[in-house]
Amino acid sequence: xxxxxxxxxxxxxxxxxxxxxxxxxxxxxxxxxxxxxxxxxxxxxxxxxxxxxxxxxxxxxxxxxxxxxxxxxxxxxxxxxxxxxxxxxxxxxxxxxxxxxxxxxxxxxxxxxxxxxxxxxxxxxxxxxxxxxxxxxxxxxxxxxxxxxxxxxxxxxxxxxxxxxxxxxxxxxxxxxxxxxxxxxxxxxxxxxxxxxxxxxxxxxxxxxxxxxxxxxxxxxxxxxxxxxxxxxxx
Numbered sequence: 684x685x686x687x688x689x690x691x692x693x694x695x696x697x698x699x700x701x702x703x704x705x706x707x708x709x710x711x712x713x714x715x716x717x718x719x720x721x722x723x724x725x726x727x728x729x730x731x732x733x734x735x736x737x738x739x740x741x742x743x744x745x746x747x748x749x750x751x752x753x754x755x756x757x758x759x760x761x762x763x764x765x766x767x768x769x770x771x772x773x774x775x776x777x778x779x780x781x782x783x784x785x786x787x788x789x790x791x792x793x794x795x796x797x798x799x800x801x802x803x804x805x806x807x808x809x810x811x812x813x814x815x816x817x818x819x820x821x822x823x824x825x826x827x828x829x830x831x832x833x834x835x836x837x838x839x840x841x842x843x844x845x846x847x848x849x850x851x852x853x854x855x856x857x858x859x860x861x862x863x864x865x866x867x868x869x870x871x872x873x874x875x876x877x878x879x880x881x882x883x884x885x886x887x888x889x890x891x892x893x894x895x896x897x898x899x900x901x902x903x904x905x906x907x908x909x910x911x912x913x914x915x916x917x918x
Contacts, residue, residue: 714766714769715729715763715764715765715766716765716769716773717765717769717770717773719773719776719777721777723903724777724778724903724904725901725902725903726770726773726774726777726901726902726903727815727899727900727901727902728748728763728765728770728855728899728900728902729763729764729765729897729898729899730748730761730762730763730897730898730899730900731761731762731763731895731896731897731898732760732761732827732889732892732893732894732895732896732897732898733759733760733761733762733894733895734760734885734889734890734893734894735894736757736758736759736760736762737758737759737760737885738884738885740755740757740758740759741758742876742877743882744831744858744876744881744882744883744884745758745857745858745859745861745876746758746759746760746854746857746858747759747760747761747824747828747855747856747857747858748760748761748762748763748854748855748856748866748900749761749762749763749767749852749853749854749855750762750763750764750765750766750767750853750854750855751763751764751853752764752766752853753766753767753851753852753853753854754850754851754852754853755852755853755854755863756853760827760828760885760889761824761827761856761898761900763855763900765855766853767847767852767853767854767855767865768844768847768865770855770865770866770902771840771842771844771865774808774810774840774865774902777904779807779808779810779840779904780807780808780840781807781808781840781841781842781843781844782805782806782807782839782840782841782842783806783807783841783842783843783844783845784803784805784806784807784841785800785803785805785841785843785860785861785862785867786800786803786862787846787849787862788800788801789801789803789860789861789862789872789873790861790862790863790873793873793874793876793877794877800873801872801873801874801877802872802873802874803860803872804860804869804870804872805839805841805860805861805864805867805868805869806839806841806869807839807840807841807842808839808840808904809837809838809839809904809905810838810839810840810866810902810903810904810905811823811838811902811903811904811905811906812824812825812838812856812866812900812901812902813900813901813902813903814826814827814898814899814900815898815899815900815901816892816898817896817897817898821901822888824900826886826888827885827886827888827889827892828858828883828884828885828886828889829883829884829885829886830883831882831883831884832871832875832880832881832882834868834870834871834875834880834881835870836868836870837868837869837870838856838866838867838868838869838905839866839867839868839869840865840866841860841861841862841864841865841866841867842865843862843863843864843865846862846863850863856868858871858881858883859871859872859873859875859876859881860872860873861873866902
């Protein structure tokens with residue numbers, strides 16, 4: 684049997700190192716932890732599908748998964764009760780290495796043509812994100828999206844722990860190389876987002892599943908793929 688850490692339990696816990704706050708106040712909130720399967724090296728989090736959130740979020744087509752208690756908690760396609768810092772910690776516990784190469788200026792200077800920071804792509808351990816449907820079937824999480832500009836997907840453990848307490852965004856997965864994300868899509872930059880070269884909209888599958896659908900996302904290390912393979916673009 685695979686050994687699973689007790690990171691899936693729900694408890695009234697205050698974990699100061701992650702700054703677990705309520706977006707609307709200062710009171711500690713119940714903490715939902717990710718489920719970590721050490722043997723399979725998989726981190727699993729529950730998510731709720733929000734088509735209206737994603738369509739109306741700003742910046743558009745940017746937030747894939749965010750913690751419901753973060754400042755960006757009302758914007759993503761998939762909202763989770765698991766704090767972003769705990770997702771990062773769980774992946775690190777399995778041996779994933781964060782890139783930590785994205786500076787705050789990638790966001791704050793994204794409109795500045797002279798700044799190089801917005802052109803930097805996320806580094807870190809490559810990951811795969813799998814959507815688990817209510818019936819147990821699995822599909823790439825990217826099946827929920829239409830990649831309008833066809834950059835593709837390459838998920839990296841961006842890290843960015845130092846900005847958790849600065850922005851308090853709660854971003855778990857962003858669709859571009861964002862310095863606020865824990866996991867970022869290295870195929871697109873913040874410059875791409877700003878110049879509308881990285882656009883996403885919900886897919887037919889997302890619409891079929893419907894507003895409020897309760898799903899899960901599994902995060903695991905990406906298998907090594909040959910350069911240019913189709914699978915590498917669909918992670």
